[in-house]
Amino acid sequence: MLGVAQQSYGGVSGRAHGRSLQGARVVVQAAPSTSGAFPNFVNHGGPVVSTPVVRATFWGASWSTAAAQTTMQRLFQYCTDILNSPFMNVIAQYGVGSARFAGSTIMGNVSGSLTNAQIDSQIQSGIDAGTLTEPPKNNTSDCLVIFLDESVEVNDSAQGLVMCEPSGDTAFGYHDFFTTKAGNDLYYAVIPALDDKCIQQTCPGGDSGCSLSIGATQEQRRTQVTSHELAEMFTDPQLNAWYDPQNGENGDICNGETGTITVAGNTWSVQRIYSKHDDEQSDGGTYCVSEAPNPIPAP
Numbered sequence: 298m299l300g301v302a303q304q305s306y307g308g309v310s311g312r313a314h315g316r317s318l319q320g321a322r323v324v325v326q327a328a329p330s331t332s333g334a335f336p337n338f339v340n341h342g343g344p345v346v347s348t349p350v351v352r353a354t355f356w357g358a359s360w361s362t363a364a365a366q367t368t369m370q371r372l373f374q375y376c377t378d379i380l381n382s383p384f385m386n387v388i389a390q391y392g393v394g395s396a397r398f399a400g401s402t403i404m405g406n407v408s409g410s411l412t413n414a415q416i417d418s419q420i421q422s423g424i425d426a427g428t429l430t431e432p433p434k435n436n437t438s439d440c441l442v443i444f445l446d447e448s449v450e451v452n453d454s455a456q457g458l459v460m461c462e463p464s465g466d467t468a469f470g471y472h473d474f475f476t477t478k479a480g481n482d483l484y485y486a487v488i489p490a491l492d493d494k495c496i497q498q499t500c501p502g503g504d505s506g507c508s509l510s511i512g513a514t515q516e517q518r519r520t521q522v523t524s525h526e527l528a529e530m531f532t533d534p535q536l537n538a539w540y541d542p543q544n545g546e547n548g549d550i551c552n553g554e555t556g557t558i559t560v561a562g563n564t565w566s567v568q569r570i571y572s573k574h575d576d577e578q579s580d581g582g583t584y585c586v587s588e589a590p591n592p593i594p595a596p
Contacts, residue, residue: 333576334584335541335550340391343537346484346530349396350438351376352430354423357446358405365446368516372444373401375520378560383588384524384567388547390574390593391532391539402428410462412453416443417475420485424477432481440530441485442523447492460489466499469509470522472530484534486526491518508553517566521555524567547571556587 353376359365379385380396407419420441423429432439445451451460451468459467472486489495492515500507509518525548532539533546540546550571558565569585573596576584 334581386589551585
């Protein structure tokens with residue numbers, strides 16, 4: 298996850314190269330590899346999202362305004378591009394195949410301060426209303442990305458999730474899952490607004506030691522965090538698949554390491570992602586990459 302996370306959440310840490318604080322996981326014993334800087338980064342037996350179908354949902358009243366339309370269109374394009382980019386070749390080694398973007402919705406009537414349980418409830422309400430899509434049984438495809446506007450914050454200190462609040466921020470984003478009323482697993486990521494105010498609150502000391510830069514644009518921060526969460530959500534959707542018990546998921550290991558991808562003339566900011574293949578091939582010399590020319594084979 299992008300942020301400091303806790304318990305069963307995966308998130309993006311505000312600290313550069315910081316690890317997410319992982320909680321209780323269902324662990325299946327797996328043999329570590331014999332080389333590389335992170336030999337304990339292995340699949341612990343959980344599922345992966347092998348054929349991602351990503352939908353976006355925009356929460357908050359401002360997304361319905363004319364001023365937000367350009368921002369939304371850019372994020373539509375980003376989601377389409379990253380799923381068809383060499384970025385996906387990096388995480389192919391973890392069992393992730395072809396992906397596609399399947400559209401978006403706006404949910405303007407949400408609370409300005411949400412707990413994790415309220416986010417689960419809001420998603421379920423969207424499914425009940427037909428606004429959001431029920432995932433399939435034995436879900437290995439459907440994922441949801443939630444983009445919050447500047448008026449919506451996450452404040453769940455009991456779970457260690459505080460994002461874009463005046464104080465006590467712990468994360469820039471996270472991913473999680475829950476079981477719907479129909480009994481299906483729904484995987485989702487939460488991306489806060491990441492405006493200048495949010496960055497300054499989370500990193501009052503400025504760029505030093507912070508995983509996002511105050512000098513970056515709001516779009517660059519959003520796309521960087523989204524890439525981190527997509528990579529983790531696909532490869533560790535139930536928080537029991539690909540991760541290192543001490544260093545976290547593939548986004549956590551490279552937290553704060555920026556990169557770019559270019560797709561059809563569009564250049565986007567992303568975060569570099571841990572590549573076990575590169576780690577083993579270089580014996581720990583190189584392992585954070587943003588793209589690969591071809592799908593990387595399983596290690």
